Amino acid sequence: MSIYGTWLRPLLFQQDPESIHHRAMAMMRLGLRAPALRRLVHTQMACSHPGLRLDLSVAGRQLHFPGVVGLAAGFDKDAEAIEPLAALGFSHLEVGTVTGSGQHGNPLPRSFRLRWDRALINRMGFNNAGSALMARRLAADYDVVGGPRRPPCPLGINLGKTKVVALEAALDDYRLSVRALASYADYLVINVSSPNTPGLRDLQSEAALRPLIRGIASEVQAVAAGTPLFLKIAPDLSPAGIDAAVDVALEEGCHGLICANTTISRPRLATPWLRVDGIGAGGLSGAPLKTLSLQVLTRVARRTQGKVPLIGVGGIENADDAWQKICHGASLVQIYTGFVYGGPAIVRRLHRGLQGLLARHGLRHISEAVGRDL
Numbered sequence: 001m002s003i004y005g006t007w008l009r010p011l012l013f014q015q016d017p018e019s020i021h022h023r024a025m026a027m028m029r030l031g032l033r034a035p036a037l038r039r040l041v042h043t044q045m046a047c048s049h050p051g052l053r054l055d056l057s058v059a060g061r062q063l064h065f066p067g068v069v070g071l072a073a074g075f076d077k078d079a080e081a082i083e084p085l086a087a088l089g090f091s092h093l094e095v096g097t098v099t100g101s102g103q104h105g106n107p108l109p110r111s112f113r114l115r116w117d118r119a120l121i122n123r124m125g126f127n128n129a130g131s132a133l134m135a136r137r138l139a140a141d142y143d144v145v146g147g148p149r150r151p152p153c154p155l156g157i158n159l160g161k162t163k164v165v166a167l168e169a170a171l172d173d174y175r176l177s178v179r180a181l182a183s184y185a186d187y188l189v190i191n192v193s194s195p196n197t198p199g200l201r202d203l204q205s206e207a208a209l210r211p212l213i214r215g216i217a218s219e220v221q222a223v224a225a226g227t228p229l230f231l232k233i234a235p236d237l238s239p240a241g242i243d244a245a246v247d248v249a250l251e252e253g254c255h256g257l258i259c260a261n262t263t264i265s266r267p268r269l270a271t272p273w274l275r276v277d278g279i280g281a282g283g284l285s286g287a288p289l290k291t292l293s294l295q296v297l298t299r300v301a302r303r304t305q306g307k308v309p310l311i312g313v314g315g316i317e318n319a320d321d322a323w324q325k326i327c328h329g330a331s332l333v334q335i336y337t338g339f340v341y342g343g344p345a346i347v348r349r350l351h352r353g354l355q356g357l358l359a360r361h362g363l364r365h366i367s368e369a370v371g372r373d374l
């Protein structure tokens with residue numbers, strides 16, 4: 001086991017998940033404040049294998065990914081730790097979910113560990129400082145896309161709806177965020193799949209999704225034309241619901257999909273039922289989500305037939321998991337819970353493992369593996 005698994009994790013896991021998350025973020029920001037140190041860490045952690053570097057042409061924009069393992073949305077909700085997180089070797093960072101207005105999220109406690117399952121349940125409820133503040137923070141450190149001062153790796157910005165905004169007014173809320181943030185995003189994500197904002201997932205129905213995507217896409221066109229737009233979907237949609245969401249996404253101007261968010265289901269858990277039941281509502285992530293999110297990805301990949309890039313997320317703990325997602329159609333993968341349980345070195349482990357898998361399968365480049373098991 002790693003130093004993190006043997007020493008650090010048991011220590012960190014003695015504290016409640018949300019407090020330790022904030023402390024870890026603060027430690028990272030402080031510890032990796034010096035650019036020279038960040039560069040040093042980056043040389044140790046980053047992927048350097050040419051077979052894992054990915055150039056994607058999305059919506060006419062060229063995106064250069066130095067690897068394939070990115071950070072999933074929700075970890076850095078307010079874009080506070082872009083430089084230190086990039087130093088850990090992530091190939092891209094998806095910040096957010098950010099909403100039109102800042103909000104506190106749900107009452108505490110709202111994040112729970114299921115150690116026996118290497119999983120988390122959360123009902124954070126999009127706690128974030130709002131899109132205007134994120135825009136100010138990004139503007140202080142970076143130029144808009146195309147400028148010389150950009151984050152060290154592609155930056156995705158994941159957008160959600162402010163809780164107090166009615167579903168019927170959701171589009172205006174997303175538009176607010178698009179206007180504030182689109183020009184800083186290498187790609188944008190429409191998040192309609194979090195289980196923790198009441199009614200949000202209803203926006204995945206065809207009738208609601210079509211005008212929503214159309215409106216967001218036209219706003220993007222107006223303020224930052226050419227910004228790739230992804231849709232992040234829930235793993236709890238029915239097969240027909242997935243197909244409908246995919247079709248609407250492609251028809252209305254999305255350039256890719258992210259499969260998938262956390263699940264409200266509780267598939268076969270090792271954690272005693274009383275404990276799980278006691279936690280209550282929330283989205284489950286980590287190892288128990290692996291199969292479900294792979295099924296969703298597979299369905300989406302078959303439906304989209306390689307027309308748009310897919311990002312696979314859910315339950316990735318090792319290189320085999322990441323490889324499986326790639327072979328089932330993902331061009332890129334993301335992790336959240338695996339990062340919490342595996343520690344910072346997991347990014348390097350995943351990239352090294354994928355490098356080995358490429359060699360074992362006699363492939364020169366990761367793109368050759370995309371969708372080979374469909």
Ligand SMILES: Cc1cc2nc3c(=O)[nH]c(=O)nc-3n(C[C@H](O)[C@H](O)[C@H](O)COP(=O)(O)O)c2cc1C
Binds near residue numbers: 124191287313
């Ligand atoms: C504590 C926590 C907060 C999350 N917040 C968000 C969020 O704000 N927006 C979002 O799109 N996904 C969010 N997610 C979902 C992750 O981005 C990811 O889709 C999901 O956790 C599955 O990946 P994993 O099994 O690697 O964690 C969150 C997940 C966790 C565990």
